[in-house]
Amino acid sequence: MPPSPHAANEPLVPLPEDASEPRLPTKEELKKKEEKELMEEFSGEIVWFNAIGFVILHVLFFIGGVRCLGTITTLYPLTQWKTMFWAFFVGFLSAEGVLMGAHRLYSHKAFKANWKLRALLLFWHTVAGQNCMYIWVRDHRLHHKFSDTNADPHNARRGFWYSHVGWLAMKKHPLIKIKGLTIDMSDIERDPLLMFQKNHYKKLYVLCAIFLPVIVPIYFFDEYWLDALLTVYFTRSIIVLNLTWTVNSAAHLWGTKPYDKNIMPRENKWVGMWAFGEGWHNYHHAFPWDYRAAELAVHHSWTTQLIEFFARIGWAYDLKFASDQMIHRRIQRTGDGTDIHGFHTTKKECHDHIEEAEPHPDESVKANNNHIVSNGSARHRA
Ligand SMILES: [Zn+2]
Ligand SMILES: [Zn+2]
Numbered sequence: 175m176p177p178s179p180h181a182a183n184e185p186l187v188p189l190p191e192d193a194s195e196p197r198l199p200t201k202e203e204l205k206k207k208e209e210k211e212l213m214e215e216f217s218g219e220i221v222w223f224n225a226i227g228f229v230i231l232h233v234l235f236f237i238g239g240v241r242c243l244g245t246i247t248t249l250y251p252l253t254q255w256k257t258m259f260w261a262f263f264v265g266f267l268s269a270e271g272v273l274m275g276a277h278r279l280y281s282h283k284a285f286k287a288n289w290k291l292r293a294l295l296l297f298w299h300t301v302a303g304q305n306c307m308y309i310w311v312r313d314h315r316l317h318h319k320f321s322d323t324n325a326d327p328h329n330a331r332r333g334f335w336y337s338h339v340g341w342l343a344m345k346k347h348p349l350i351k352i353k354g355l356t357i358d359m360s361d362i363e364r365d366p367l368l369m370f371q372k373n374h375y376k377k378l379y380v381l382c383a384i385f386l387p388v389i390v391p392i393y394f395f396d397e398y399w400l401d402a403l404l405t406v407y408f409t410r411s412i413i414v415l416n417l418t419w420t421v422n423s424a425a426h427l428w429g430t431k432p433y434d435k436n437i438m439p440r441e442n443k444w445v446g447m448w449a450f451g452e453g454w455h456n457y458h459h460a461f462p463w464d465y466r467a468a469e470l471a472v473h474h475s476w477t478t479q480l481i482e483f484f485a486r487i488g489w490a491y492d493l494k495f496a497s498d499q500m501i502h503r504r505i506q507r508t509g510d511g512t513d514i515h516g517f518h519t520t521k522k523e524c525h526d527h528i529e530e531a532e533p534h535p536d537e538s539v540k541a542n543n544n545h546i547v548s549n550g551s552a553r554h555r556a
Contacts, residue, residue: 211349212323218345225343235412238404253401257391264301264387265410271298272418273450273477276307280362281314284465284494285481291489296367303383303411304418306375307368308359315357316350318462322426322438325353330426330438338423383411417449425455433460433501435510451475460504461496469501470514
């Protein structure tokens with residue numbers, strides 16, 4: 175039987191009515207998929223090497239702390255007072271290497287610094303031993319860009335312990351690596367000092383975080399080497415680490431949201447007090463480029479005072495901060511209604527010497543026209 179003249183043009187099996195050509199997903203569909211991936215629940219595996227390492231570090235911190243307590247309570251004096259003061263001094267400066275250097279200067283470009291201050295902050299940051307500046311800044315910029323999602327290295331939606339220390343002892347969510355590639359690090363890569371620290375970090379860590387701080391009490395105070403090591407390295411660095419971590423954990427979980435109720439970071443006075451002024455975290459996430467990292471004078475901050483000191487001697491300049499109008503507009507638009515000004519009505523008086531820029535119509539654009547002024551003239555340093 176000859177084939178029908180229509181057979182070549184007719185499908186042998188009729189296509190189902192809903193069949194369609196494969197197509198690329200629309201922008202809307204891609205956005206929804208990405209949002210789902212960023213927010214869906216995830217539990218990573220524990221990296222046992224890191225977890226056991228952190229346990230050992232904390233045990234040694236505890237032993238060092240107990241030996242210091244023996245001296246403080248005079249029950250069994252072991253560690254010398256001079257060694258404890260030295261540990262406090264090293265701890266404070268190393269914390270400022272992180273808070274003033276890695277956080278406000280390099281992660282957020284909240285002010286500029288001359289080469290002397292940049293070198294000093296880099297040294298203090300290496301003493302703190304919180305990984306190289308490049309990795310610290312990349313993780314922190316990622317934290318701000320994808321706050322409290324799976325692309326945030328210390329996503330606080332996964333609870334207190336994960337955002338405090340667990341993120342360093344667990345396998346990273348794959349999105350952290352993927353979204354990490356979207357972070358612009360060109361400014362850090364252009365800085366030869368920062369790249370030197372990155373390329374020689376292990377050697378610099380042994381020298382700056384362990385050897386130099388520990389050798390001082392042994393050589394100058396005739397301290398027993400074990401007490402010098404426990405107090406000035408283990409106890410000091412673990413205290414500073416935990417103070418830094420509370421900003422990622424407690425200040426994302428407990429407190430008020432006077433500036434933006436739509437984000438997780440909060441104003442937490444305990445963290446503010448112990449982390450040298452970094453606990454006013456709702457404000458900080460609303461205005462990350464503000465060198466004060468807080469609005470009010472009562473939000474006491476050693477870091478802010480230190481930046482202002484360096485501005486007075488000309489080592490820091492172009493300090494950025496949000497104007498009062500900008501802050502009030504934000505409070506009215508997105509705040510949770512917490513009356514932060516009702517109780518604390520006075521602004522920080524030492525800000526009188528700062529020339530305030532006109533508020534920018536777009537709050538997301540950095541107010542980068544502010545200068546520290548001294549004797550009536552704007553001060554700039556290259
Ligand atoms: Zn945060
Ligand atoms: Zn920040």
